[in-house]
Amino acid sequence: MLTVSEIPQCREVVVEAQRAGNRVGLVPTMGALHAGHLSLVEQARRDCRMVAVSIFVNPTQFGPQEDFAAYPRPIEADLAACRAAGVDLVFAPPAETMYPAGHVTTVRVERLTNRLCGAHRPGHFDGVATVVAKLFQILPADSAYFGEKDYQQLVVIRRMATDLDLPIRVVGCPTVREPDGLARSSRNVYLSASQRQQALCLSRALFTAVEEVAHGQRDGALLIERMRKLIEAAGAGRIDYIDIVDPETLEPMAVVDRAARACLAVWIGKCRLIDNVALAPPASGR
Protein backbone atom coordinates (compact mmCIF):
# COMPACT_ATOMS: atom_id res chain seq x y z
CA MET A 1 0.00 0.00 0.00
CA LEU A 2 1.30 3.39 -1.01
CA THR A 3 0.63 6.38 1.27
CA VAL A 4 1.12 9.80 -0.32
CA SER A 5 0.48 13.34 0.82
CA GLU A 6 1.53 15.26 -2.30
CA ILE A 7 -0.96 16.05 -5.05
CA PRO A 8 1.23 15.53 -8.16
CA GLN A 9 2.49 12.14 -6.98
CA CYS A 10 -1.02 11.01 -6.10
CA ARG A 11 -2.38 12.01 -9.48
CA GLU A 12 0.49 10.33 -11.25
CA VAL A 13 -0.13 6.98 -9.52
CA VAL A 14 -3.81 7.01 -10.56
CA VAL A 15 -3.15 8.13 -14.13
CA GLU A 16 -0.38 5.54 -14.55
CA ALA A 17 -2.71 2.76 -13.37
CA GLN A 18 -5.33 3.86 -15.87
CA ARG A 19 -2.78 4.14 -18.66
CA ALA A 20 -1.93 0.49 -17.94
CA GLY A 21 -5.60 -0.35 -18.53
CA ASN A 22 -6.74 -0.63 -14.91
CA ARG A 23 -9.94 0.80 -13.49
CA VAL A 24 -9.44 2.89 -10.35
CA GLY A 25 -11.99 3.22 -7.54
CA LEU A 26 -11.89 6.07 -5.01
CA VAL A 27 -13.29 6.08 -1.48
CA PRO A 28 -13.13 9.64 -0.09
CA THR A 29 -13.23 9.67 3.73
CA MET A 30 -12.51 11.83 6.74
CA GLY A 31 -10.79 8.86 8.40
CA ALA A 32 -11.96 7.29 11.67
CA LEU A 33 -12.78 4.36 9.42
CA HIS A 34 -15.53 1.93 10.43
CA ALA A 35 -17.40 -0.95 8.83
CA GLY A 36 -19.34 1.50 6.65
CA HIS A 37 -16.18 2.84 5.03
CA LEU A 38 -14.80 -0.68 4.64
CA SER A 39 -17.94 -1.74 2.78
CA LEU A 40 -17.21 1.06 0.30
CA VAL A 41 -13.67 -0.27 -0.10
CA GLU A 42 -15.07 -3.75 -0.73
CA GLN A 43 -17.44 -2.44 -3.38
CA ALA A 44 -14.57 -0.54 -5.00
CA ARG A 45 -12.46 -3.69 -5.01
CA ARG A 46 -15.25 -5.61 -6.71
CA ASP A 47 -15.46 -2.96 -9.47
CA CYS A 48 -11.86 -1.84 -9.91
CA ARG A 49 -8.31 -3.17 -10.10
CA MET A 50 -6.90 -0.30 -8.00
CA VAL A 51 -8.56 1.11 -4.87
CA ALA A 52 -7.62 4.52 -3.48
CA VAL A 53 -8.79 5.95 -0.15
CA SER A 54 -8.44 9.60 0.77
CA ILE A 55 -8.27 10.54 4.44
CA PHE A 56 -8.79 14.23 5.08
CA VAL A 57 -10.78 15.93 7.84
CA ASN A 58 -11.98 18.80 5.69
CA PRO A 59 -12.12 22.00 7.73
CA THR A 60 -14.37 23.87 5.29
CA GLN A 61 -17.33 21.55 5.84
CA PHE A 62 -17.45 22.22 9.59
CA GLY A 63 -19.27 25.25 10.99
CA PRO A 64 -17.55 27.46 13.58
CA GLN A 65 -19.54 25.84 16.42
CA GLU A 66 -19.07 22.29 15.13
CA ASP A 67 -16.76 19.44 16.10
CA PHE A 68 -13.81 19.97 13.75
CA ALA A 69 -11.25 19.99 16.59
CA ALA A 70 -12.85 17.02 18.37
CA TYR A 71 -13.38 14.90 15.25
CA PRO A 72 -11.47 11.62 15.74
CA ARG A 73 -8.19 11.25 13.79
CA PRO A 74 -6.82 7.73 14.50
CA ILE A 75 -4.48 7.81 11.50
CA GLU A 76 -2.40 4.74 12.42
CA ALA A 77 -5.50 2.59 12.95
CA ASP A 78 -6.95 3.95 9.68
CA LEU A 79 -3.83 3.04 7.71
CA ALA A 80 -3.82 -0.44 9.26
CA ALA A 81 -7.50 -0.88 8.35
CA CYS A 82 -6.80 0.22 4.76
CA ARG A 83 -3.87 -2.17 4.51
CA ALA A 84 -5.97 -5.05 5.85
CA ALA A 85 -8.77 -4.21 3.42
CA GLY A 86 -6.45 -4.39 0.43
CA VAL A 87 -6.34 -0.66 -0.36
CA ASP A 88 -3.60 0.18 -2.87
CA LEU A 89 -3.23 3.93 -2.38
CA VAL A 90 -3.96 6.26 0.54
CA PHE A 91 -3.96 10.01 0.01
CA ALA A 92 -3.65 11.75 3.39
CA PRO A 93 -2.71 15.38 2.81
CA PRO A 94 -2.14 18.10 5.40
CA ALA A 95 -4.67 20.96 5.33
CA GLU A 96 -2.21 23.39 3.72
CA THR A 97 -1.82 21.07 0.74
CA MET A 98 -5.56 21.16 0.10
CA TYR A 99 -6.04 24.83 0.98
CA PRO A 100 -2.80 26.76 0.45
CA ALA A 101 -2.76 30.49 1.16
CA GLY A 102 -4.89 32.37 -1.37
CA HIS A 103 -7.42 29.59 -1.95
CA VAL A 104 -10.71 31.35 -2.77
CA THR A 105 -12.69 28.99 -5.01
CA THR A 106 -15.92 27.32 -3.92
CA VAL A 107 -18.14 24.82 -5.70
CA ARG A 108 -21.76 25.39 -4.79
CA VAL A 109 -24.69 23.09 -5.58
CA GLU A 110 -27.82 25.23 -5.29
CA ARG A 111 -31.29 24.09 -4.30
CA LEU A 112 -30.38 20.52 -3.17
CA THR A 113 -28.34 22.06 -0.36
CA ASN A 114 -31.03 24.36 1.07
CA ARG A 115 -32.95 21.67 2.92
CA LEU A 116 -32.36 18.82 5.42
CA CYS A 117 -28.80 19.08 6.79
CA GLY A 118 -28.06 22.03 4.52
CA ALA A 119 -30.70 24.12 6.31
CA HIS A 120 -29.01 23.43 9.66
CA ARG A 121 -25.37 23.54 8.62
CA PRO A 122 -24.87 26.69 6.51
CA GLY A 123 -21.90 26.31 4.17
CA HIS A 124 -21.48 22.61 4.96
CA PHE A 125 -22.25 21.36 1.48
CA ASP A 126 -20.17 24.10 -0.17
CA GLY A 127 -17.27 22.63 1.79
CA VAL A 128 -18.21 19.08 0.78
CA ALA A 129 -18.73 19.86 -2.92
CA THR A 130 -15.49 21.84 -3.12
CA VAL A 131 -13.27 19.25 -1.44
CA VAL A 132 -14.80 16.40 -3.44
CA ALA A 133 -14.37 18.32 -6.71
CA LYS A 134 -10.71 18.73 -5.76
CA LEU A 135 -10.31 15.07 -4.78
CA PHE A 136 -11.83 14.01 -8.11
CA GLN A 137 -9.01 15.94 -9.84
CA ILE A 138 -6.24 14.77 -7.53
CA LEU A 139 -7.43 11.14 -7.77
CA PRO A 140 -9.12 11.06 -11.18
CA ALA A 141 -10.67 7.64 -10.60
CA ASP A 142 -13.21 5.86 -12.77
CA SER A 143 -15.68 5.47 -9.89
CA ALA A 144 -16.10 7.04 -6.46
CA TYR A 145 -17.98 5.38 -3.60
CA PHE A 146 -20.11 7.12 -0.99
CA GLY A 147 -22.33 5.72 1.75
CA GLU A 148 -26.08 6.28 1.69
CA LYS A 149 -25.89 7.16 5.40
CA ASP A 150 -24.99 10.67 4.26
CA TYR A 151 -27.78 10.59 1.74
CA GLN A 152 -27.97 14.30 0.97
CA GLN A 153 -24.20 14.35 0.49
CA LEU A 154 -24.49 11.52 -2.03
CA VAL A 155 -27.21 13.36 -3.98
CA VAL A 156 -25.26 16.63 -3.90
CA ILE A 157 -22.03 15.02 -5.08
CA ARG A 158 -23.77 13.10 -7.85
CA ARG A 159 -25.36 16.36 -9.05
CA MET A 160 -22.06 18.22 -8.84
CA ALA A 161 -20.27 15.55 -10.87
CA THR A 162 -23.00 15.63 -13.51
CA ASP A 163 -23.18 19.43 -13.66
CA LEU A 164 -19.41 19.93 -13.93
CA ASP A 165 -19.02 17.06 -16.44
CA LEU A 166 -16.59 15.26 -14.16
CA PRO A 167 -15.78 11.94 -15.86
CA ILE A 168 -16.28 9.83 -12.74
CA ARG A 169 -19.12 7.50 -11.79
CA VAL A 170 -20.59 8.33 -8.37
CA VAL A 171 -21.72 5.10 -6.67
CA GLY A 172 -23.98 5.08 -3.61
CA CYS A 173 -23.64 2.11 -1.22
CA PRO A 174 -26.06 0.91 1.47
CA THR A 175 -25.73 2.16 5.04
CA VAL A 176 -23.95 -0.30 7.31
CA ARG A 177 -25.65 -0.74 10.70
CA GLU A 178 -24.80 -2.24 14.06
CA PRO A 179 -26.76 -5.44 14.82
CA ASP A 180 -29.25 -3.36 16.81
CA GLY A 181 -29.87 -0.97 13.91
CA LEU A 182 -27.69 2.04 14.74
CA ALA A 183 -26.11 3.42 11.57
CA ARG A 184 -22.32 3.21 11.66
CA SER A 185 -20.80 6.66 12.04
CA SER A 186 -17.41 8.03 13.07
CA ARG A 187 -19.33 10.22 15.51
CA ASN A 188 -20.78 7.26 17.43
CA VAL A 189 -17.61 7.28 19.56
CA TYR A 190 -18.94 10.48 21.15
CA LEU A 191 -21.86 8.54 22.71
CA SER A 192 -21.93 7.35 26.32
CA ALA A 193 -23.41 3.91 27.02
CA SER A 194 -26.82 5.34 27.85
CA GLN A 195 -26.74 7.72 24.87
CA ARG A 196 -25.80 4.76 22.71
CA GLN A 197 -29.10 3.12 23.78
CA GLN A 198 -31.04 6.34 23.26
CA ALA A 199 -29.57 6.69 19.77
CA LEU A 200 -31.47 3.60 18.65
CA CYS A 201 -34.60 5.74 18.39
CA LEU A 202 -33.36 7.10 15.04
CA SER A 203 -33.28 3.79 13.20
CA ARG A 204 -36.38 2.51 15.04
CA ALA A 205 -38.37 5.52 13.91
CA LEU A 206 -37.18 5.09 10.33
CA PHE A 207 -37.90 1.36 10.24
CA THR A 208 -41.37 2.04 11.61
CA ALA A 209 -41.97 4.39 8.69
CA VAL A 210 -40.69 1.76 6.25
CA GLU A 211 -43.14 -0.75 7.66
CA GLU A 212 -46.11 1.62 7.69
CA VAL A 213 -45.47 2.65 4.10
CA ALA A 214 -45.16 -1.00 3.09
CA HIS A 215 -48.57 -1.53 4.66
CA GLY A 216 -50.15 1.26 2.65
CA GLN A 217 -49.70 4.43 4.69
CA ARG A 218 -49.15 7.32 2.24
CA ASP A 219 -49.69 10.37 4.42
CA GLY A 220 -46.29 12.05 4.78
CA ALA A 221 -47.28 14.36 7.66
CA LEU A 222 -48.71 11.45 9.60
CA LEU A 223 -45.58 9.35 9.06
CA ILE A 224 -43.36 12.22 10.18
CA GLU A 225 -45.53 12.76 13.27
CA ARG A 226 -45.25 9.08 14.13
CA MET A 227 -41.45 9.21 13.86
CA ARG A 228 -41.29 12.40 15.93
CA LYS A 229 -43.32 10.79 18.74
CA LEU A 230 -41.02 7.75 18.82
CA ILE A 231 -37.94 9.94 19.04
CA GLU A 232 -39.42 12.20 21.69
CA ALA A 233 -40.54 9.14 23.70
CA ALA A 234 -36.92 7.98 23.77
CA GLY A 235 -35.94 11.21 25.49
CA ALA A 236 -33.59 12.25 22.69
CA GLY A 237 -32.40 15.85 22.37
CA ARG A 238 -33.31 18.45 19.77
CA ILE A 239 -34.67 17.19 16.48
CA ASP A 240 -33.09 19.17 13.62
CA TYR A 241 -35.47 17.68 11.09
CA ILE A 242 -37.54 14.66 10.16
CA ASP A 243 -38.52 14.72 6.51
CA ILE A 244 -39.81 12.57 3.69
CA VAL A 245 -38.37 13.69 0.38
CA ASP A 246 -38.00 12.85 -3.28
CA PRO A 247 -34.87 10.66 -3.60
CA GLU A 248 -33.36 12.84 -6.33
CA THR A 249 -34.63 16.39 -5.89
CA LEU A 250 -34.90 16.15 -2.07
CA GLU A 251 -38.19 18.09 -2.34
CA PRO A 252 -40.66 17.23 0.45
CA MET A 253 -43.30 14.64 -0.48
CA ALA A 254 -46.69 15.10 1.20
CA VAL A 255 -47.96 11.83 -0.30
CA VAL A 256 -45.73 8.75 -0.42
CA ASP A 257 -47.14 7.37 -3.67
CA ARG A 258 -43.76 6.48 -5.16
CA ALA A 259 -40.21 5.80 -3.98
CA ALA A 260 -39.21 8.29 -1.28
CA ARG A 261 -36.51 8.82 1.32
CA ALA A 262 -37.15 9.38 5.01
CA CYS A 263 -34.33 11.44 6.52
CA LEU A 264 -33.70 12.75 10.00
CA ALA A 265 -31.13 14.48 12.17
CA VAL A 266 -31.35 14.28 15.95
CA TRP A 267 -29.10 15.42 18.77
CA ILE A 268 -28.16 12.83 21.36
CA GLY A 269 -26.39 14.83 24.04
CA LYS A 270 -23.74 16.86 22.23
CA CYS A 271 -23.69 14.45 19.31
CA ARG A 272 -25.69 15.20 16.17
CA LEU A 273 -26.67 11.94 14.44
CA ILE A 274 -28.24 11.53 11.01
CA ASP A 275 -29.89 8.54 9.40
CA ASN A 276 -32.24 7.78 6.50
CA VAL A 277 -34.05 4.94 4.74
CA ALA A 278 -35.72 4.28 1.42
CA LEU A 279 -39.54 4.19 1.52
CA ALA A 280 -41.18 1.94 -1.05
CA PRO A 281 -44.98 2.06 -1.22
CA PRO A 282 -46.69 -1.19 -2.27
CA ALA A 283 -47.50 -1.50 -5.96
CA SER A 284 -50.98 -0.10 -6.66
CA GLY A 285 -53.60 -2.92 -6.61
CA ARG A 286 -55.66 -1.62 -9.47
Add this chain to the structure above:
Amino acid sequence: MLTVSEIPQCREVVVEAQRAGNRVGLVPTMGALHAGHLSLVEQARRDCRMVAVSIFVNPTQFGPQEDFAAYPRPIEADLAACRAAGVDLVFAPPAETMYPAGHVTTVRVERLTNRLCGAHRPGHFDGVATVVAKLFQILPADSAYFGEKDYQQLVVIRRMATDLDLPIRVVGCPTVREPDGLARSSRNVYLSASQRQQALCLSRALFTAVEEVAHGQRDGALLIERMRKLIEAAGAGRIDYIDIVDPETLEPMAVVDRAARACLAVWIGKCRLIDNVALAPPASGR
Protein backbone atom coordinates in the same frame (compact mmCIF):
# COMPACT_ATOMS: atom_id res chain seq x y z
CA MET B 1 -11.06 19.50 -38.76
CA LEU B 2 -13.58 17.68 -36.61
CA THR B 3 -16.63 19.59 -35.35
CA VAL B 4 -18.51 17.98 -32.46
CA SER B 5 -21.40 19.06 -30.28
CA GLU B 6 -21.62 16.06 -27.93
CA ILE B 7 -19.63 15.95 -24.69
CA PRO B 8 -18.58 12.26 -24.61
CA GLN B 9 -17.31 12.33 -28.20
CA CYS B 10 -15.40 15.53 -27.57
CA ARG B 11 -13.73 14.16 -24.47
CA GLU B 12 -12.88 10.94 -26.23
CA VAL B 13 -11.08 12.73 -29.07
CA VAL B 14 -8.91 14.69 -26.63
CA VAL B 15 -8.14 11.71 -24.39
CA GLU B 16 -7.28 9.54 -27.40
CA ALA B 17 -4.85 12.16 -28.69
CA GLN B 18 -3.15 12.32 -25.30
CA ARG B 19 -3.04 8.53 -25.03
CA ALA B 20 -1.14 8.60 -28.34
CA GLY B 21 1.40 10.90 -26.71
CA ASN B 22 0.23 14.22 -28.14
CA ARG B 23 -0.15 17.44 -26.19
CA VAL B 24 -3.53 19.13 -26.61
CA GLY B 25 -4.12 22.88 -26.47
CA LEU B 26 -7.55 24.40 -25.86
CA VAL B 27 -8.78 27.84 -26.88
CA PRO B 28 -12.16 28.50 -25.23
CA THR B 29 -14.14 31.19 -27.08
CA MET B 30 -17.61 32.61 -27.49
CA GLY B 31 -17.09 32.64 -31.26
CA ALA B 32 -17.13 35.82 -33.40
CA LEU B 33 -13.47 35.03 -33.85
CA HIS B 34 -11.02 37.84 -34.58
CA ALA B 35 -7.25 38.25 -34.78
CA GLY B 36 -7.02 38.04 -30.98
CA HIS B 37 -8.55 34.57 -30.90
CA LEU B 38 -6.41 33.48 -33.82
CA SER B 39 -3.26 34.54 -31.99
CA LEU B 40 -4.33 32.17 -29.19
CA VAL B 41 -4.71 29.38 -31.74
CA GLU B 42 -1.24 30.15 -33.09
CA GLN B 43 0.25 29.98 -29.60
CA ALA B 44 -1.55 26.69 -28.97
CA ARG B 45 -0.19 25.31 -32.24
CA ARG B 46 3.33 26.27 -31.24
CA ASP B 47 2.94 24.40 -27.92
CA CYS B 48 0.75 21.42 -28.82
CA ARG B 49 0.23 18.78 -31.49
CA MET B 50 -3.58 19.05 -31.32
CA VAL B 51 -5.50 22.32 -31.06
CA ALA B 52 -9.13 22.43 -29.92
CA VAL B 53 -11.39 25.49 -30.00
CA SER B 54 -14.67 25.68 -28.14
CA ILE B 55 -17.36 28.02 -29.45
CA PHE B 56 -20.14 28.66 -26.95
CA VAL B 57 -21.93 31.90 -26.15
CA ASN B 58 -22.34 31.16 -22.46
CA PRO B 59 -25.69 32.51 -21.22
CA THR B 60 -24.76 32.37 -17.53
CA GLN B 61 -22.05 35.01 -17.83
CA PHE B 62 -24.44 37.64 -19.22
CA GLY B 63 -26.55 39.76 -16.90
CA PRO B 64 -30.28 40.18 -17.58
CA GLN B 65 -29.71 43.65 -19.09
CA GLU B 66 -26.67 42.62 -21.12
CA ASP B 67 -26.15 41.74 -24.78
CA PHE B 68 -26.61 37.95 -24.77
CA ALA B 69 -29.24 38.04 -27.53
CA ALA B 70 -27.31 40.58 -29.62
CA TYR B 71 -23.91 38.92 -29.22
CA PRO B 72 -22.63 38.05 -32.73
CA ARG B 73 -22.80 34.35 -33.73
CA PRO B 74 -21.21 34.02 -37.20
CA ILE B 75 -20.75 30.27 -36.85
CA GLU B 76 -19.93 29.54 -40.54
CA ALA B 77 -17.27 32.24 -40.64
CA ASP B 78 -15.89 31.00 -37.31
CA LEU B 79 -15.59 27.43 -38.57
CA ALA B 80 -13.88 28.65 -41.74
CA ALA B 81 -11.45 30.71 -39.66
CA CYS B 82 -10.67 27.69 -37.47
CA ARG B 83 -10.12 25.51 -40.52
CA ALA B 84 -7.81 28.09 -42.07
CA ALA B 85 -5.89 28.42 -38.80
CA GLY B 86 -5.22 24.68 -38.61
CA VAL B 87 -7.55 23.90 -35.73
CA ASP B 88 -8.09 20.14 -35.30
CA LEU B 89 -11.23 20.02 -33.17
CA VAL B 90 -14.12 22.44 -32.67
CA PHE B 91 -16.57 21.89 -29.82
CA ALA B 92 -19.75 23.88 -30.51
CA PRO B 93 -22.50 22.63 -28.21
CA PRO B 94 -26.08 23.85 -27.95
CA ALA B 95 -26.97 25.51 -24.63
CA GLU B 96 -29.00 22.51 -23.44
CA THR B 97 -25.92 20.29 -23.73
CA MET B 98 -24.00 22.56 -21.38
CA TYR B 99 -26.91 23.34 -19.06
CA PRO B 100 -29.47 20.53 -19.15
CA ALA B 101 -32.57 20.81 -16.96
CA GLY B 102 -31.66 20.51 -13.29
CA HIS B 103 -28.22 22.10 -13.59
CA VAL B 104 -27.60 23.83 -10.25
CA THR B 105 -23.83 23.86 -9.70
CA THR B 106 -21.75 27.03 -9.70
CA VAL B 107 -18.02 27.54 -9.36
CA ARG B 108 -17.27 30.77 -7.53
CA VAL B 109 -13.90 32.47 -7.16
CA GLU B 110 -14.22 34.85 -4.21
CA ARG B 111 -12.36 38.10 -3.68
CA LEU B 112 -10.76 38.37 -7.17
CA THR B 113 -14.27 38.74 -8.61
CA ASN B 114 -15.47 41.57 -6.35
CA ARG B 115 -13.64 44.36 -8.12
CA LEU B 116 -13.15 45.78 -11.65
CA CYS B 117 -15.64 44.13 -14.03
CA GLY B 118 -16.91 41.89 -11.22
CA ALA B 119 -18.20 44.92 -9.31
CA HIS B 120 -20.20 46.04 -12.36
CA ARG B 121 -21.37 42.66 -13.66
CA PRO B 122 -22.75 40.70 -10.70
CA GLY B 123 -22.59 36.96 -11.34
CA HIS B 124 -20.51 37.38 -14.50
CA PHE B 125 -17.42 35.61 -13.19
CA ASP B 126 -19.48 32.84 -11.58
CA GLY B 127 -20.74 32.15 -15.09
CA VAL B 128 -17.22 32.32 -16.53
CA ALA B 129 -15.62 30.13 -13.85
CA THR B 130 -18.38 27.54 -14.10
CA VAL B 131 -18.37 27.21 -17.87
CA VAL B 132 -14.56 27.09 -18.04
CA ALA B 133 -14.45 24.45 -15.28
CA LYS B 134 -16.86 22.41 -17.40
CA LEU B 135 -14.90 22.98 -20.62
CA PHE B 136 -11.71 21.86 -18.85
CA GLN B 137 -13.47 18.53 -18.14
CA ILE B 138 -15.04 18.16 -21.56
CA LEU B 139 -11.77 19.04 -23.30
CA PRO B 140 -9.15 17.92 -20.75
CA ALA B 141 -6.30 19.61 -22.57
CA ASP B 142 -2.75 20.08 -21.37
CA SER B 143 -2.87 23.84 -21.80
CA ALA B 144 -5.61 26.43 -22.25
CA TYR B 145 -5.07 29.83 -23.85
CA PHE B 146 -6.76 33.09 -22.85
CA GLY B 147 -6.19 36.64 -24.04
CA GLU B 148 -4.89 39.29 -21.68
CA LYS B 149 -7.55 41.65 -23.03
CA ASP B 150 -9.92 40.03 -20.52
CA TYR B 151 -7.29 40.36 -17.83
CA GLN B 152 -9.49 39.78 -14.81
CA GLN B 153 -10.95 36.70 -16.50
CA LEU B 154 -7.44 35.32 -17.01
CA VAL B 155 -6.54 35.88 -13.36
CA VAL B 156 -9.83 34.35 -12.16
CA ILE B 157 -9.47 31.27 -14.36
CA ARG B 158 -5.86 30.74 -13.36
CA ARG B 159 -6.89 30.93 -9.70
CA MET B 160 -9.82 28.57 -10.25
CA ALA B 161 -7.63 26.00 -11.98
CA THR B 162 -5.07 26.17 -9.16
CA ASP B 163 -7.68 26.01 -6.39
CA LEU B 164 -9.59 23.07 -7.89
CA ASP B 165 -6.37 21.22 -8.78
CA LEU B 166 -7.33 21.11 -12.46
CA PRO B 167 -4.38 19.52 -14.29
CA ILE B 168 -4.27 22.13 -17.06
CA ARG B 169 -1.81 24.96 -17.65
CA VAL B 170 -3.54 28.32 -18.05
CA VAL B 171 -1.60 30.46 -20.53
CA GLY B 172 -2.18 34.20 -20.91
CA CYS B 173 -1.43 35.73 -24.34
CA PRO B 174 -0.88 39.39 -25.26
CA THR B 175 -3.81 41.54 -26.37
CA VAL B 176 -4.00 41.93 -30.14
CA ARG B 177 -4.70 45.50 -31.28
CA GLU B 178 -5.78 47.26 -34.43
CA PRO B 179 -3.00 49.35 -35.98
CA ASP B 180 -4.45 52.44 -34.25
CA GLY B 181 -4.35 50.77 -30.83
CA LEU B 182 -7.96 49.61 -30.34
CA ALA B 183 -7.99 46.22 -28.59
CA ARG B 184 -9.57 43.53 -30.74
CA SER B 185 -12.96 42.52 -29.38
CA SER B 186 -15.98 40.70 -30.72
CA ARG B 187 -18.01 43.65 -29.43
CA ASN B 188 -16.22 46.16 -31.70
CA VAL B 189 -18.76 45.31 -34.41
CA TYR B 190 -21.34 47.21 -32.34
CA LEU B 191 -19.45 50.49 -32.93
CA SER B 192 -20.45 53.08 -35.55
CA ALA B 193 -17.66 54.80 -37.47
CA SER B 194 -17.61 57.78 -35.12
CA GLN B 195 -17.82 55.56 -32.04
CA ARG B 196 -14.94 53.54 -33.45
CA GLN B 197 -12.86 56.77 -33.40
CA GLN B 198 -14.06 57.66 -29.93
CA ALA B 199 -13.12 54.18 -28.67
CA LEU B 200 -9.45 54.97 -29.25
CA CYS B 201 -9.49 56.96 -26.01
CA LEU B 202 -9.24 53.68 -24.03
CA SER B 203 -5.92 52.53 -25.41
CA ARG B 204 -4.59 56.12 -25.61
CA ALA B 205 -5.29 56.64 -21.92
CA LEU B 206 -3.61 53.33 -21.04
CA PHE B 207 -0.55 53.99 -23.19
CA THR B 208 -0.21 57.42 -21.61
CA ALA B 209 -0.11 55.73 -18.21
CA VAL B 210 2.52 53.25 -19.45
CA GLU B 211 4.68 56.13 -20.61
CA GLU B 212 4.27 58.18 -17.45
CA VAL B 213 5.12 55.20 -15.26
CA ALA B 214 8.16 54.46 -17.42
CA HIS B 215 9.24 58.05 -16.79
CA GLY B 216 8.96 57.65 -13.03
CA GLN B 217 5.41 58.57 -12.12
CA ARG B 218 4.35 56.34 -9.19
CA ASP B 219 1.25 58.09 -7.90
CA GLY B 220 -1.69 55.78 -8.68
CA ALA B 221 -4.42 58.36 -8.02
CA LEU B 222 -2.68 60.89 -10.26
CA LEU B 223 -2.28 58.36 -13.08
CA ILE B 224 -5.94 57.38 -12.83
CA GLU B 225 -6.99 61.02 -12.89
CA ARG B 226 -4.90 61.62 -16.01
CA MET B 227 -6.56 58.64 -17.76
CA ARG B 228 -10.01 59.81 -16.69
CA LYS B 229 -9.44 63.27 -18.16
CA LEU B 230 -8.28 61.82 -21.48
CA ILE B 231 -11.36 59.62 -21.71
CA GLU B 232 -13.74 62.39 -20.73
CA ALA B 233 -12.10 64.72 -23.24
CA ALA B 234 -12.91 62.21 -25.99
CA GLY B 235 -16.60 62.52 -25.14
CA ALA B 236 -16.94 58.83 -24.24
CA GLY B 237 -19.88 57.58 -22.21
CA ARG B 238 -19.98 56.34 -18.63
CA ILE B 239 -16.73 55.13 -17.13
CA ASP B 240 -17.37 51.91 -15.15
CA TYR B 241 -13.89 51.99 -13.66
CA ILE B 242 -10.29 53.01 -14.18
CA ASP B 243 -8.00 51.20 -11.80
CA ILE B 244 -4.38 50.32 -11.17
CA VAL B 245 -4.10 46.94 -9.49
CA ASP B 246 -1.74 44.21 -8.42
CA PRO B 247 -1.38 41.83 -11.39
CA GLU B 248 -2.22 38.74 -9.30
CA THR B 249 -4.44 39.80 -6.42
CA LEU B 250 -6.14 42.63 -8.37
CA GLU B 251 -5.93 44.73 -5.19
CA PRO B 252 -5.66 48.50 -5.88
CA MET B 253 -2.13 49.89 -5.83
CA ALA B 254 -1.82 53.47 -4.58
CA VAL B 255 1.90 53.53 -5.42
CA VAL B 256 3.21 51.98 -8.63
CA ASP B 257 6.53 50.84 -7.22
CA ARG B 258 6.46 47.40 -8.85
CA ALA B 259 4.74 45.67 -11.77
CA ALA B 260 1.08 46.68 -11.93
CA ARG B 261 -1.89 46.48 -14.27
CA ALA B 262 -3.94 49.45 -15.42
CA CYS B 263 -7.48 48.34 -16.24
CA LEU B 264 -10.54 50.20 -17.43
CA ALA B 265 -14.09 49.73 -18.67
CA VAL B 266 -15.83 52.49 -20.60
CA TRP B 267 -19.14 52.73 -22.40
CA ILE B 268 -19.04 53.94 -25.99
CA GLY B 269 -22.69 54.39 -26.91
CA LYS B 270 -24.39 51.12 -25.99
CA CYS B 271 -21.13 49.22 -26.19
CA ARG B 272 -19.13 48.50 -23.04
CA LEU B 273 -15.43 48.18 -23.88
CA ILE B 274 -12.63 46.99 -21.62
CA ASP B 275 -8.87 47.22 -22.00
CA ASN B 276 -5.76 46.98 -19.85
CA VAL B 277 -1.97 47.23 -19.97
CA ALA B 278 1.01 46.21 -17.88
CA LEU B 279 2.70 49.05 -16.00
CA ALA B 280 6.43 48.59 -15.40
CA PRO B 281 8.14 51.22 -13.27
CA PRO B 282 11.80 51.89 -14.10
CA ALA B 283 14.33 49.92 -12.05
CA SER B 284 15.27 51.86 -8.93
CA GLY B 285 18.55 53.76 -9.53
CA ARG B 286 19.94 53.23 -6.06
